[in-house]
Amino acid sequence: MLSNSVIQTIKETAPVLAEQGLKITDLFYQKLFLNHPELQNIFNMANQAQGEQSRALAESVFMYASKIDELQELTPMVKRIANKHASLSIQPEHYPIVGKYLLEAIEEHLELPKSHPILDAWRIAYNALADIFIATEEDIYLENEQKIQGWRGFKPFKIDQITTESKGIKSFYLKAEDGRHASFEAGQYVGVRVKPEKSDYEEIRQYSLSNAPGEDFYRITVKQEGHGSEFPGTVSNHLHKAKVSDTVWLQPPTGDFTIQSPDSSHITFIAGGVGLTPLLSMLLQQLKTMDANKITFIQCCRDSEHHLMKKAITNLQQRYGFHYYVAYEVESGADHQGYLTKEVLQKWLPDNTQPDVYFCGSKPFMSAVNKMCSEIGISEQQRHYEIFGPTTTLS
Template sequence: MTTEQKEFVRATVPVLKEHGVALTTYFYNRMLTHNPELKNVFNSANQRTGAQPTALAMSVLAYAEHIDNPGVLTQAVGRIAHKHVSLDIRPEQYAIVGKHLLASIREVLGEAAGPELMDAWTAAYNQLAQILIGAEANLYQGSVDKEGGWSSWRPFVVRQKVRESAEITSFYLYPTDGGKVADFLPGQYITVRLFVPELNVLQPRQYSLSCAPNGNYYRISVKRESGDQQRPAGYVSNMLHHQVQEGAILEVAPPAGDFTLDMDKTSPAVFISGGVGLTPFMSMLEYLIQAGKDRPITWIHGCRGYEVHAFKDTVSELSDRHGVMSVHTFYDQLEDQTQDNYYEGYVDLSKVKDAIVPQADYYICGPGIFIKKHFDYLRSEGVDASAIHFEEFGPAILVVA
């Protein structure tokens, strides 16, 4: 990109801050109208709630703000690349996205989108596309090179369904070809794709792997999303709970994700989860124990109550086996006030005496508001931001600093 083109891109930052979501909402509507086959790629619920357009708007804004040095966005680019690989996004689809994104800029901005501005954004988009395509090519190749690895979609059979709580059920997935499955880093996820008759499209969903790598199967633990005034009931989660039975075949993409446990560290680890956010930590915990790691662990989990508390007994058993682990549980309403290390109310790190541990790494998983609350608290207690790792389920719209 030329210096002049970068200046034009930077000049759109105020517009993106004020109208970015309107622009990206227009873009998605335009693209999915002209290329309806892409409805099989995008999460329809995130489109309806506006989460996907918001996430894209924030990404475009960050790119425009750092157009002089896109290298500072390496972590964000890596996270996007993992998500794209999990959805089997391919290089040729970038041409479609670019066509509609640039057309949306021109149509939304109108006369303000002069030839120089459009040339600048064309160059900027092509630069970003090449960065992502390169990162994704490496991830695809890495998946294929692993023993038991593959690219795109692979059929798996549901061998077991296990009820973990009133809302969460585990699915044990084995490849139908009888082969091995690729190892993964504890904390990663896989994508499951189902045909949803009500929408007449395929719908992909990412679910954290909730077991340690074992070479034979994957386990996902899925919360049945009942829906509320803000968000409709989950099509795929309800199909998995009510319609997908043992013996059913599911399409699965290879493991992906950058929210992972550093398996070489020996310093303390603090896991902080809300609701179904404990699933990636189950993988991390099982790995640490199976690998014989004596890394000190503090486990902090919050949910509404006993009936929806998944893996309660499993975590207790693993804690006993580990020996250097403390478990703290928060319920919205506590029925038994005499239990040690149980607290009433939302997760509050100030109530956990061993929540702040010197040289610890902190892993947080849950809704965006949950993550931000605990990130801000840890920072206020002097924890360095580099020691705080988090995963926001759904499109990443959280900004913390």
């Protein structure tokens, strides 16, 4: 339990963190990697180069400071971050290292003496938060380990099959070398570890599982990010060069973007680009138990060439009869040409119902969809989404 004086001091620093947080977190990562270069095997160094990780950490630190007297409001954020940490195999011994250099960054940037009350308060508050994450992550590790055919940590998988799904996107069918595949919930993801060529470090990325639960393989569907650009995706480009029988290392499936109300009166899925992957897994799961007439699936693509898994989803629609709509951004031939709008979404949603809506795609896409859903009266409790990348909010 944090004392009132610690809480008051932390809350008083919130405005400073709102203004200076990014500079503090930039300095923190410089210190961290200078003194512990081995941690580059865990952190996404592409996000470091683009500043995304620093922005995400600054957001999280500010939220903690501003809500430190209402920690229950941070539970969703803690769960989401803890699941990401579990996919990276973050361990308790990592937290004192992070705390040391975060406090040093605060001290140095704000030009505080080592005995300043702000540093004392943040040391106590950081340790309290670290304890929450350590306990939450251990629960995730233990749950995954105790599942039938479950495990803890990374273990080797062979690429069993590779299929091209659309321009720049491939699916990889992965089978465990020991033949053991733990169950998962549709919408979850796996941490995938590889050692790219010309890289000094191993790299870990999270990829949603795009197949239905209960099969004897895992499928990830990967977009080749930034091919030929200034920031090519290190892992996605490595995987797109991979061959059948190559080895990758996986953490057990994790994540909290799952179906929240299986008995919902209607479920609508809205996919933008490769954000289709967790939603396709959810669709496959729901079609086993739910009346297909109570399911709407909306897919937004750049054009027909980028229409991900077109044949597979069309075949599913013809077999089961769920409502399926497609929007092409720059091409005719779909149900709508152009960006998805509030008016089009209203037309495609079922009449006289308040559906549970699950959506995934780029952050701008999801921010737009979230705003549309809010404007047409879908409550926050009925809107569910997954953010790819380090950030935790759509704001």
